[in-house]
Amino acid sequence: MNFPAELSYTEDHEWIRIEDDGTAVVGITEFAQNELGDIIFIDVNTVGQSLAKGDVFGAVEAVKTVSDLFLPIEGEVLELNPAIEKSPELLNSDPYGDGWIIRLKPASAVEQDGLLTADAYRDLVGA
Numbered sequence: 780m781n782f783p784a785e786l787s788y789t790e791d792h793e794w795i796r797i798e799d800d801g802t803a804v805v806g807i808t809e810f811a812q813n814e815l816g817d818i819i820f821i822d823v824n825t826v827g828q829s830l831a832k833g834d835v836f837g838a839v840e841a842v843k844t845v846s847d848l849f850l851p852i853e854g855e856v857l858e859l860n861p862a863i864e865k866s867p868e869l870l871n872s873d874p875y876g877d878g879w880i881i882r883l884k885p886a887s888a889v890e891q892d893g894l895l896t897a898d899a900y901r902d903l904v905g906a
Contacts, residue, residue, distance in 0.1 A: 806879040820839075830853070836850045860879050863879075
């Protein structure tokens with residue numbers, strides 16, 4: 780399994796990447812999409828809202844289950860990836876690229892507390 784070193788991870792199987800413009804991009808890990816199976820729908824109705832770290836910002840629906848998505852850091856949800864609205868299967872085929880879920884404006888300088896490195900996340904999932 781692939782866990783890019785430039786990303787930070789959560790114990791809830793989301794990843795986060797801070798962009799050069801200070802925004803953050805959030806998605807689910809390859810491990811998460813593999814566990815969920817074929818993803819058929821993404822529901823994010825929190826665009827424009829400021830949420831706390833750990834708040835539910837949406838849900839992913841797979842053939843067999845629905846799973847909540849948790850915000851890795853505090854901030855305002857700026858946008859939902861328009862590509863996954865049309866093609867939710869991108870979360871399966873490209874979870875770290877075109878399958879990102881939301882763009883976020885962090886509330887403050889990015890807090891790394893509670894976020895995992897790629898190696899720590901790999902240990903968590905036993906990969």
